[in-house]
Amino acid sequence: MNMSHSARARERLVVIGGDAAGMSAASQARRLRGPDELEIVAFERGHFSSFSACGIPYWVGGDVPERDRLIARSPEEHRARDIDLRMRTEVVEIDFAGARVRARDVDSGAESWTSYDKLVVATGARPIRPDLPGIDAPGVHGVQTLDDGQALLDTLSATAGRRAVVVGAGYIGVEMAEALINRGYEVTVVNRGKEPMSTLDPDMGRLVHRAMEGMGITMVDDAEVTKLLTGDDGRVRAVATADAEYPADVVVLGIGVRPETDLAKAAGLPLGDHGGLLTDLSMRVRGHENIWAGGDCVEVLDLVSGRERHIPLGTHANKHGQIIGANIGGGYATFPGVVGTAVSKVCDLEIARTGLREKDARRVGLQYETVTIESTSRAGYYPGSTPMTVKMLAERRTGRLLGVQIVGREGAGKRVDIAAVALTAGMTAEQMTTLDLGYAPPFSPVWDPILVAARKAVAAVRSGAS
Amino acid sequence: MNMSHSARARERLVVIGGDAAGMSAASQARRLRGPDELEIVAFERGHFSSFSACGIPYWVGGDVPERDRLIARSPEEHRARDIDLRMRTEVVEIDFAGARVRARDVDSGAESWTSYDKLVVATGARPIRPDLPGIDAPGVHGVQTLDDGQALLDTLSATAGRRAVVVGAGYIGVEMAEALINRGYEVTVVNRGKEPMSTLDPDMGRLVHRAMEGMGITMVDDAEVTKLLTGDDGRVRAVATADAEYPADVVVLGIGVRPETDLAKAAGLPLGDHGGLLTDLSMRVRGHENIWAGGDCVEVLDLVSGRERHIPLGTHANKHGQIIGANIGGGYATFPGVVGTAVSKVCDLEIARTGLREKDARRVGLQYETVTIESTSRAGYYPGSTPMTVKMLAERRTGRLLGVQIVGREGAGKRVDIAAVALTAGMTAEQMTTLDLGYAPPFSPVWDPILVAARKAVAAVRSGAS
Numbered sequence: 030m031n032m033s034h035s036a037r038a039r040e041r042l043v044v045i046g047g048d049a050a051g052m053s054a055a056s057q058a059r060r061l062r063g064p065d066e067l068e069i070v071a072f073e074r075g076h077f078s079s080f081s082a083c084g085i086p087y088w089v090g091g092d093v094p095e096r097d098r099l100i101a102r103s104p105e106e107h108r109a110r111d112i113d114l115r116m117r118t119e120v121v122e123i124d125f126a127g128a129r130v131r132a133r134d135v136d137s138g139a140e141s142w143t144s145y146d147k148l149v150v151a152t153g154a155r156p157i158r159p160d161l162p163g164i165d166a167p168g169v170h171g172v173q174t175l176d177d178g179q180a181l182l183d184t185l186s187a188t189a190g191r192r193a194v195v196v197g198a199g200y201i202g203v204e205m206a207e208a209l210i211n212r213g214y215e216v217t218v219v220n221r222g223k224e225p226m227s228t229l230d231p232d233m234g235r236l237v238h239r240a241m242e243g244m245g246i247t248m249v250d251d252a253e254v255t256k257l258l259t260g261d262d263g264r265v266r267a268v269a270t271a272d273a274e275y276p277a278d279v280v281v282l283g284i285g286v287r288p289e290t291d292l293a294k295a296a297g298l299p300l301g302d303h304g305g306l307l308t309d310l311s312m313r314v315r316g317h318e319n320i321w322a323g324g325d326c327v328e329v330l331d332l333v334s335g336r337e338r339h340i341p342l343g344t345h346a347n348k349h350g351q352i353i354g355a356n357i358g359g360g361y362a363t364f365p366g367v368v369g370t371a372v373s374k375v376c377d378l379e380i381a382r383t384g385l386r387e388k389d390a391r392r393v394g395l396q397y398e399t400v401t402i403e404s405t406s407r408a409g410y411y412p413g414s415t416p417m418t419v420k421m422l423a424e425r426r427t428g429r430l431l432g433v434q435i436v437g438r439e440g441a442g443k444r445v446d447i448a449a450v451a452l453t454a455g456m457t458a459e460q461m462t463t464l465d466l467g468y469a470p471p472f473s474p475v476w477d478p479i480l481v482a483a484r485k486a487v488a489a490v491r492s493g494a495s
Numbered sequence: 496m497n498m499s500h501s502a503r504a505r506e507r508l509v510v511i512g513g514d515a516a517g518m519s520a521a522s523q524a525r526r527l528r529g530p531d532e533l534e535i536v537a538f539e540r541g542h543f544s545s546f547s548a549c550g551i552p553y554w555v556g557g558d559v560p561e562r563d564r565l566i567a568r569s570p571e572e573h574r575a576r577d578i579d580l581r582m583r584t585e586v587v588e589i590d591f592a593g594a595r596v597r598a599r600d601v602d603s604g605a606e607s608w609t610s611y612d613k614l615v616v617a618t619g620a621r622p623i624r625p626d627l628p629g630i631d632a633p634g635v636h637g638v639q640t641l642d643d644g645q646a647l648l649d650t651l652s653a654t655a656g657r658r659a660v661v662v663g664a665g666y667i668g669v670e671m672a673e674a675l676i677n678r679g680y681e682v683t684v685v686n687r688g689k690e691p692m693s694t695l696d697p698d699m700g701r702l703v704h705r706a707m708e709g710m711g712i713t714m715v716d717d718a719e720v721t722k723l724l725t726g727d728d729g730r731v732r733a734v735a736t737a738d739a740e741y742p743a744d745v746v747v748l749g750i751g752v753r754p755e756t757d758l759a760k761a762a763g764l765p766l767g768d769h770g771g772l773l774t775d776l777s778m779r780v781r782g783h784e785n786i787w788a789g790g791d792c793v794e795v796l797d798l799v800s801g802r803e804r805h806i807p808l809g810t811h812a813n814k815h816g817q818i819i820g821a822n823i824g825g826g827y828a829t830f831p832g833v834v835g836t837a838v839s840k841v842c843d844l845e846i847a848r849t850g851l852r853e854k855d856a857r858r859v860g861l862q863y864e865t866v867t868i869e870s871t872s873r874a875g876y877y878p879g880s881t882p883m884t885v886k887m888l889a890e891r892r893t894g895r896l897l898g899v900q901i902v903g904r905e906g907a908g909k910r911v912d913i914a915a916v917a918l919t920a921g922m923t924a925e926q927m928t929t930l931d932l933g934y935a936p937p938f939s940p941v942w943d944p945i946l947v948a949a950r951k952a953v954a955a956v957r958s959g960a961s
Contacts, residue, residue, distance in 0.1 A: 049941070081936065081941070083934075083935060093878075098876035099876060344934035344941050344943075345931075348929060368931045370931045370933050372934065372935050374935070383933075408547065408549075408550060410547070410553075410559050410565060411550070411559065412559075440909070442935075442938050443933055443938055443939070444912075446910075446912065446932045446943075447912045449931050449932055449933070450922075450930060451916055451920075453930060454917075454919075456916075456919075463829075464912075465835070465849070465915050466915055467908060467911050467915070468808065468810035468837075469838050469840070469908075470549055471553070473810075473909070476810070477912075484817075
């Protein structure tokens with residue numbers, strides 16, 4: 030390619046994917062480099078840009094009154110910032126030898142090539158949709174996009190029956206269970222794992238199981254869905270497992286997602302064991318000087334295990350985008366990795382985790398002690414004090430913190446941040462016992478539950494010393 | 496002294512002060528060493544052991560229905576654990592050359608000497624009670640002990656008038672303002688500082704001022720109380736400053752406390768600039784092999800400034816006691832210091848701080864950048880999301896975190912723990928920008944307010960780089 034001086038002076042950034050990672054990258058790059066220096070073209074195959082997928086359960090459940098509240102920035106707002114965002118336009122090929130992408134207008138099918146100087150791959154993730162009989166029947170819904178959410182709401186308002194089955198009991202599954210409870214449905218959650226919330230150890234998942242049953246949700250664990258049964262009208266009427274059938278007027282799939290990397294794979298970009306793109310610390314795709322990737326389509330380094338993981342989460346996607354944009358814009362920023370923090374809720378139950386579960390620790394050869402303690406969210410005598418269970422894993426002998434899981438009510442979830450920072454800093458349980466955490470009766474017992482767990486972990490490490 | 500072998504085999508631990516630090520030390524020592532090995536004698540001059548002074552405002556305000564809920568462990572419970580706790584008995588002299596203490600029965604005046612092998616000084620703090628005309632008039636109350644709390648409640652129930660004046664606007668003052676609001680009083684807070692909550696920088700204190708005014712509390716800042724005026728009945732009727740008089744049916748003093756170290760000073764034990772005992776990292780009094788001290792009567796090392804401070808707080812007292820007890824019991828534990836975390840609330844306003852204020856930083860020669868950001872407790876679209884202001888100090892050039900202050904509503908206060916752990920770990924603002932904090936719409940915006948502040952601090956450090 031022969032570039033003139035003027036063409037070289039004005040680079041073109043192409044962004045594939047108009048959601049959190051892609052548009053954060055575009056916005057941050059634009060902040061640092063004006064339109065005279067950097068042209069930005071972004072392609073989004075869907076109808077919406079920069080929306081909060083994490084908010085969909087709350088929109089479906091009625092806590093968020095309207096869809097547009099979930100849109101952080103509309104295509105028009107992006108365009109007003111000199112970002113040429115082309116909606117309903119899917120990139121179908123990356124030609125990195127030619128430094129160009131081929132894009133297709135989703136509605137007309139028209140295709141064209143766009144060259145780039147720098148490329149951001151932010152193609153996100155796609156929901157796992159098992160190849161089961163009946164999976165495409167009317168009344169069966171995913172909840173990945175705003176279009177999915179609208180379709181589900183349309184089904185709910187058009188359906189007289191009040192029986193809902195949620196397939197999957199990860200965070201999307203439990204949040205959708207809450208949403209449907211809030212809508213007045215009888216909810217059954219069918220879950221392949223031994224307990225709900227497989228991001229927790231089973232003993233902590235058991236607490237979630239019990240609490241959800243206490244909310245009137247029917248919990249079916251250890252059950253693989255074999256098919257979705259349809260009625261004479263073709264609509265879904267039940268979810269079947271090997272052992273039973275669960276009548277359903279509506280079915281929500283919350284099975285999880287996979288990195289959307291077919292395009293990257295076809296282009297020969299490097300993928301990891303979980304199917305996500307592999308990047309360096311600056312979020313540059315490994316081996317590709319001018320290609321960055323971030324958000325739900327990449328794998329991230331788990332700082333505790335030292336292994337790559339796939340963690341689709343808006344907060345990571347936003348950080349990735351900001352870092353990519355800074356680097357493209359001539360700044361410098363890196364994403365060191367994650368410790369695996371997650372928090373979710375089902376009605377008033379708060380569920381949080383960070384670091385490694387027991388099986389994660391075993392998988393990477395770490396030996397550990399575990400302790401589980403009961404404490405309260407506030408001083409025991411203070412009104413509204415609620416029970417909280419904290420499980421802590423600390424490395425055998427060294428006592429280094431490996432992970433924390435929390436199940437409780439108000440005030441339980443965000444306490445996991447204490448452990449997330451301690452994990453990032455590589456603290457031992459013993460160092461944690463003297464952490465200077467905020468104390469006043471409305472906020473904490475005099476020993477914060479995290480401190481109680483740390484003290485018990487120290488004792489376990491000491492008594493297990495050998 | 497000539498000790499027989501059997502006497503040497505059974506040591507005697509004497510504890511001065513039967514509250515958090517002293518009784519935690521006694522209890523932990525007892526856990527590690529049985530009565531055959533260690534005799535434990537504890538002296539408490541008051542009526543109560545192991546009570547939560549921090550809970551008094553909530554008892555006075557009616558959130559805690561009865562006094563005994565604030566008692567963590569009664570004298571009888573301590574005695575059942577083979578701790579010889581002698582109530583209403585004040586130690587009036589420490590003779591460390593003779594390894595003995597002289598104790599006086601508060602009611603009878605009878606005195607006796609008790610020898611010790613190991614001594615714990617946990618004499619706590621006493622409220623500052625300025626020498627003002629009228630300070631001892633009926634209707635003027637401190638709130639340090641359960642007896643104080645009961646006396647205040649008795650006054651409230653015997654007084655028809657509904658005008659209360661709180662002197663002082665630190666955490667005790669603002670908590671008492673809430674308590675009196677809850678009891679239906681018209682509350683005026685008279686405060687010497689330019690703004691309430693002098694533990695915050697004035698710009699953040701201003702937010703507290705405004706919020707308290709919004710609650711209907713009359714805030715009088717920058718006003719030194721000159722006297723308390725009494726009526727014909729001898730009871731308090733007003734609080735006077737140089738400029739004005741504030742009518743009062745009841746006055747609550749929340750001016751703060753000083754280390755209660757007269758006894759230690761008379762014995763020649765080492766005191767610091769704030770009048771508190773000085774200890775080493777094992778909580779041993781400096782220069783005294785067999786004497787430990789902890790709780791509100793000691794100074795603690797501030798890990799951020801490298802200076803000693805006096806921070807009377809139940810959570811530190813409990814940690815000190817546990818550490819002292821472990822060391823006396825033959826174990827090993829240390830208290831590395833504090834970062835100065837505190838959290839409090841006034842009605843639904845949450846106030847938190849950790850690390851250094853601007854003036855603290857200047858005092859120790861640190862240069863810094865400050866940023867203040869507005870964010871929300873939850874995703875903006877999620878119900879119940881409330882505004883939150885976060886101020887962050889980062890060191891000039893290095894960007895090391897120096898302090899965080901937060902004023903907001905539900906969910907604001909305990910977020911300070913993130914910064915407390917980051918301070919303990921010596922993180923920079925830049926390291927904090929990639930912290931893996933719990934995110935879900937009911938818990939946080941996609942960028943947690945602490946991350947937003949950290950990002951802005953990074954920019955400030957960078958633009959101030961020189």
